Amino acid sequence: MINVDGVVLGNFRTSIVGRDINRFFHRPDQYEEVALVKAVAEKNNPLIFLDFHGHSTKRSAFMYGPNYSIDHRHYLTCRLFPKIISKMSDAFRYYSCVFKISACKIHTSRAIMLKNANVAFPFTVEASSHGYGPRVENKIFDQESYRAVGEKIAHSLDPFTNILLKLPKR
Numbered sequence: 695m696i697n698v699d700g701v702v703l704g705n706f707r708t709s710i711v712g713r714d715i716n717r718f719f720h721r722p723d724q725y726e727e728v729a730l731v732k733a734v735a736e737k738n739n740p741l742i743f744l745d746f747h748g749h750s751t752k753r754s755a756f757m758y759g760p761n762y763s764i765d766h767r768h769y770l771t772c773r774l775f776p777k778i779i780s781k782m783s784d785a786f787r788y789y790s791c792v793f794k795i796s797a798c799k800i801h802t803s804r805a806i807m808l809k810n811a812n813v814a815f816p817f818t819v820e821a822s823s824h825g826y827g828p829r830v831e832n833k834i835f836d837q838e839s840y841r842a843v844g845e846k847i848a849h850s851l852d853p854f855t856n857i858l859l860k861l862p863k864r
Contacts, residue, residue, distance in 0.1 A: 720801040731803065735811040741858065742775070742851065743807040743816040746844075754826040755783070755843045756790035758799075758818040760808050771861070772815055775854045783846035785826040785839055819847065 723729070735743060749756075757776045762769040772793060780788035795805045807816035821840055827833040 720806055728803075732806070732811060735807055735813060740813055741815060741855070743804070743811075743813045744847070745803045745816070745818045747818060747820050748823050749820040752790060752820065753822045753824055753832075754787035754790055755785050755819065755821040756787050756792075758795075758804060758820065759791060759793040760804070760814075760816055761794045768814055771858065774857065775815060775817070775850060778850040778853055779847055782850055783843055785821075785833070785835070785843045786846065787826070 757779075759772050759776065760768070762772060773791075776786070776791045777788050779786045795802075795808070799805055802818065804816040804818045807813040821843060822835060825832045825834045826839070833839070
């Protein structure tokens with residue numbers, strides 16, 4: 695967690711000084727936490743980067759992913775990881791996933807990891823602060839259901855990376 699100081703004070707998105715640190719990944723000189731995350735990524739060259747957030751308006755758990763063009767070799771592959779998760783968890787909704795980095799998100803960790811740290815599969819994982827499931831059967835997220843979604847995400851890494859290892863190198 696990057697904004698620990700803010701969370702301790704009850705903030706959801708911001709640090710103790712009221713800044714959303716996730717919007718400053720292009721300026722690691724301003725935040726030691728950002729500099730550390732970038733340094734670890736650049737040194738270790740990870741294949742996948744996961745940034746976890748709560749979401750205040752959308753329902754269920756879902757992801758924001760990289761915005762590869764349709765002719766890019768990772769266009770379909772980047773959609774596979776969230777698809778695997780959706781098959782393992784009824785709280786994760788694949789059709790709520792968005793594979794785009796809009797102009798207002800170009801300084802987020804996901805965008806910077808893709809562009810500057812060359813992480814092929816950076817995702818922002820979002821989990822609703824409301825609930826999941828069909829509206830008629832709305833289930834409220836609690837500590838156990840958040841943990842269960844996180845566990846399914848972790849378990850999805852193995853089949854996803856196994857598929858990646860079988861793909862031809864380019």
